[in-house]
Amino acid sequence: QKEVEQNSGPLSVPEGAIASLNCTYSDRGSQSFFWYRQYSGKSPELIMSIYSNGDKEDGRFTAQLNKASQYVSLLIRDSQPSDSATYLCAVNPAIYSSASKIIFGSGTRLSIRP
Amino acid sequence: EAQVTQNPRYLITVTGKKLTVTCSQNMNHEYMSWYRQDPGLGLRQIYYSMNVEVTDKGDVPEGYKVSRKEKRNFPLILESPSPNQTSLYFCASSLSGTRLRWTNEKLFFGSGTQLSVL
Numbered sequence: 165q166k167e168v169e170q171n172s173g174p175l176s177v178p179e180g181a182i183a184s185l186n187c188t189y190s191d192r193g194s195q196s197f198f199w200y201r202q203y204s205g206k207s208p209e210l211i212m213s214i215y216s217n218g219d220k221e222d223g224r225f226t227a228q229l230n231k232a233s234q235y236v237s238l239l240i241r242d243s244q245p246s247d248s249a250t251y252l253c254a255v256n257p258a259i260y261s262s263a264s265k266i267i268f269g270s271g272t273r274l275s276i277r278p
Numbered sequence: 279e280a281q282v283t284q285n286p287r288y289l290i291t292v293t294g295k296k297l298t299v300t301c302s303q304n305m306n307h308e309y310m311s312w313y314r315q316d317p318g319l320g321l322r323q324i325y326y327s328m329n330v331e332v333t334d335k336g337d338v339p340e341g342y343k344v345s346r347k348e349k350r351n352f353p354l355i356l357e358s359p360s361p362n363q364t365s366l367y368f369c370a371s372s373l374s375g376t377r378l379r380w381t382n383e384k385l386f387f388g389s390g391t392q393l394s395v396l
Binding site (some may be wrong): 172 | 313
């Protein structure tokens with residue numbers, strides 16, 4: 165079982181709609197969770213981090229965390245063509261003593277159609 | 279401008295020919311890391327460094343070496359490259375590897391190095 169799992173997509177969403185990206189993780193003790201966006205041919209960039217159960221909002225982005233279900237999601241409201249990218253879920257698993265360990269999922273490719 | 283600089287951007291080489299991919303950051307970051315990205319496998323950590331002269335293995339260290347003699351530089355060395363090391367490589371840095379877990383501390387990524395080993 166992969167430590168961080170994402171549907172590879174592509175996920176196609178009409179412009180202006182809500183895009184919902186999902187991620188599950190295997191280490192129940194994981195404490196910190198991140199969403200990175202990666203445009204084609206570019207490097208990843210952090211867009212959201214979340215540490216507590218519930219929702220965290222930043223502009224059009226909302227990260228949702230449910231530790232009981234080992235599930236983290238990213239909602240993008242009012243989707244724009246510029247949101248078309250691959251979204252990487254990343255987790256800092258508790259099993260690692262080093263705080264610097266970040267495990268990435270393989271990413272979900274999101275396509276916003278005009 | 280704050281950045282992580284990787285060189286070269288593209289590299290084609292042959293099996294067994296030693297190569298070095300350089301990584302330099304100008305942000306005085308303590309933490310640096312190397313990842314490789316392959317289709318369907320995501321980003322996998324090769325090596326990381328918490329500070330000068332402190333390095334440790336990531337998930338896929340076989341066939342790679344690193345060194346951290348200076349804070350700003352973290353080169354990735356392939357002593358005898360093989361075709362299975364063909365991949366997209368990213369260097370990343372962060373202010374502190376310890377704080378990476380609990381704060382909004384983020385990883386700054388370089389532009390990537392596309393390596394092909396024939």
